Amino acid sequence: MKKSYQSLEDNSTNNMKQVIYRKITSKILYLGFIVLLTFSATLNAQEGDPAKGKTLFNTNCAACHQLDKKMTGPALRNIEQRLLDEQGLDRAWLDAWIRNSAGMIKSGDAYANQIFNEYNQTAMTAFPTLSDQDISDILAYTAAEAPAPPTPGPDVVVSTAATGDDSSNKLILGALALLFALLAIGLILVRQTLTRFAQEKGIEVATADKTIPIWKAFAQNQFLVLVTSIFFLLASGYFVYGYFMQIGVDQGYQPVQPIHFSHKIHAGDNGIDCKYCHSSARVSKTSGIPSLNVCMNCHKSIYEYNGETTAEYDKAFYDGEIQKLYAAAGWSDADQAYTGDAQPVKWVRIHNLPDFAYFNHSQHVSVAGVQCQTCHGPVETMEEVYQFSPLTMGWCISCHRETEVNVQGNAYYEKIHEQLSKKYGVDKLTAAQMGGLECGKCHY
Amino acid sequence: MMFGSIVACKKDTRPNYQFMPNMYEPVGYETYGESEMFPNDAVALLPAEGSIPRGYTPFDIANDIDGFNLAKETLTNPLDSTQIDTPRAKELYDIYCGICHGNLGNGQGNLVKREKILGVPSYDDAGRAITAGSTYHTIYYGKNAMGSYANQLNEEERWQVVAYVLKLKSDLEK
Missing domain, CATH: 1.20.5 (Single alpha-helices involved in coiled-coils or other helix-helix interfaces)
Structure with a gap:
């Protein structure tokens, strides 16, 4: 047995050697073939590579164009064929337009001027650096078939699994209840038989003496x-x-907001800085509820949700919320323009200090450099925001007592920091030692 | 159990009770608050037409392609090299621009990598050949799919960011 195995192995090594040699010759053949192919491709410059085209499209064109939707510029699905069919313009026209659209408009080309005026006289950036092959790649990408809408397969699976779980739970509970009922009946029957035995044998069941x-x-x-x-x-x-x-403590307060804005998606998944939207937290007393133009900075081009979904919040739900934003901002997605019919959004305030306490965001965010999460908790994981901290006076004070002030590189206050450190006999000053516990700092 | 039943009464979708609401609620109107003296009770209103904030310098260049070209050729950074605070400019850039343009300015920000927003150019793009003036104009008014950042950055901050963008551009061109 072992011998035959050994011989097999020997055989295979022999074969391996032969294969290596054979591979080298075939490799040379392949190489030649590839060289031939690439040459023919550059010579023709017609056969574009859709995969390369996608990268080029995303870096150069996608700022203003999408395949199936009008944006700053027109939709580009099958643009080469459509231009040829509808306007009788060939690839040479397209090349010239991509490389220098402004020049074509100036030269008085009829269709160039028509499209320029149709899109509010927004000039298309010139791309003189794109080679013929690059343009072929991009056009090959635009000529690709539109993907079929995804079937809602996984959702169905999830829901059936959930119901299956539910029903099996009920089944187990029912079986348990039945078991207990049978047990109870059994016990009653046993007791009855025992008393009957006792009566038949004439035994008096002893009764306890009457006590208090x-x-x-x-x-x-x-x-x-x-x-x-x-x-x-x-x-x-x-x-x-x-x-x-x-x-008076609202810890855990989680109101329903008029638009379901998920901090988890924006700050967590996409990693947008808190101060991108709450920009006034840097410079003013309030952290600022972003005005809708800040939302529209991104949602002009993000009109649908493509991230992960849950059973509770599916894609249709999130898309609906984006439509709510468009309605409030007065943005027409079809025309890519503001209609001027805007509705204010009545957000519900969550964090609210009583009137007798003063709090300033810029002092904490910009001066002290406190992270937003220190007080607001893990907002980047919250689907719906709730109040994380109690916002009581004891909570403020304990942080003021514990937080060491960063005095590094603050030349203006160097002297007073030095004197205070000497007075308290410490290396690092806390906010409390710098007067962070004085009543008048927050109550006046 | 008693404590549990009391806690259970508190609902998270509405605020808790207060001891003396007239000490909690402000007498005057507050930022983003409600007040009957304003239309729709909303305190957050646009400033009166024609009003100018303190320290405001007007920006005369128009929001169109001619204005953009004018800014690109003529507008320069009023901050000199001693006034440019690179660490602060970097911080501002990373908050407001880096999410799309990438912290290196190569157009590969997080939103681009996740294919949420596409077509963000690199600052060393030859076809655009950005200058201080064109960058400022773009931050002020927005361009194509990019919105205006005039309400998130004040004038001085915008110029700081412009200086930082040009620094990134020269780093990319190295």
């Missing part, structure tokens, strides 16, 4: 009554204190 009931005994023992009433008073005092202490 336990509650009466308890009421007669004054010491026990005293201890229990003190215990109950203390316990209820504890709970009443707990209830009163949480009045």
Whole structure:
């Protein structure tokens, strides 16, 4: 057995050697073939590579053009064929337009001027660096068939799995209930038979002597009554204190907003900085509710949601929310223009300090360099935002006591920092030691 | 159990009770608040037409292709080299521009990598040949799919960002 195995192995190594030699010759053949192919491709410059074209399209064209949707410029699906069919313009015209559209408009080309005026006289950037092959690649990409709309396969699977889970849970619960009922019936039957036996044999079942009931005994023992009433008073005092202490604290407050804005998608998945939208947190008292033009900076071109979805929030839901934004901002996606019919969005304020406490965002964000998440919690993971911190005075103060102030490179305050450090005998100053606990700092 | 039942009464979709609401609620109107003296009760309104913020310098160049070309050729950065604060400019750039244009200015920001926004050019793109003036005009008014950033950056910050963009451009061209 072993021998035959060995011989097989030997055989294969022999074969391997032969294969290596054969490969080298075939490799040379292939190489020649590839060289031939590339040469023929550059000579023809007609056969474009859609994959390369996609990269080129995304870097050069996609700022203003999409394949199936009008943006700053027209939709480009099958543009070469369409131009030829509808306008009788050939590839040479297209090449000239891509390389220098402004020149063509000036030269008085009829269609060039027509398209220029149709798109609000927005000049197309010239691309003199694109080679013939590059343009062929891009056109090959635009000529590709539109992808079929995805079938809702996975969703169906998920929902059936969920219902299956549900029904099996119910089945188990029902079986358990039945089992307990049978047990109870069995016990009752056993007791009945036992008493019947006892009666038949004439045994008297002993009954206990009459004693004082336990509650009466308890009421007669004054010491026990005293201890229990003190215990109950203390316990209820504890709970009443707990209830009163949480009045006015909105930790966990999570209102329903008029537009379902997911911080998880924007700040978490896409990694947009908090201050991109809440730009006034850098410079003013309030963090700023972004005006809708900030949303439209991106949502002019992002008109649908293509990220991961859950059973609760699917693609249609998120797309609907983007449509709500368009309605509020007065943006017509079909015409790519503002209609002027805007509706203000009435967002619900979550974090709210009482009127007698002063808080300034810029002081914390820009001066102290505190991260937004220190107070607002992991907003980048919140589908719907809730209040993470209690925002009580004790919470403010404990942070002021613990946070060490970054005095590095702050020449203006160097002297006072030095003196304060000497006074308190510490290396690092906390916000509290710099006056962060004075009443008048926040209450005035 | 009693505590549990009390806590259960509190609903997360509405704010909690307050001890003395008249000390919590502001008497005057607050930012983004509501007040009956304004139309639609909204405090957040546009400034009166023609009003000018303190320290405002007008920007005369128009928002069209001629204005863009004018800015591209004539407009220069009023900040001199001592006034340009590169660390702060980088911070601003990374917040407002880097998400699309990439922190290196090569057009490969996070939103581009995730194919949310496409076609963001690199700053060393020869066809565009950006200058200080064209960059400022673009930040001020927006261009093509890019929106205006005039409300997120003030005038001085815009010029800081312009200086940083040109620094990135020269780094890319190396």
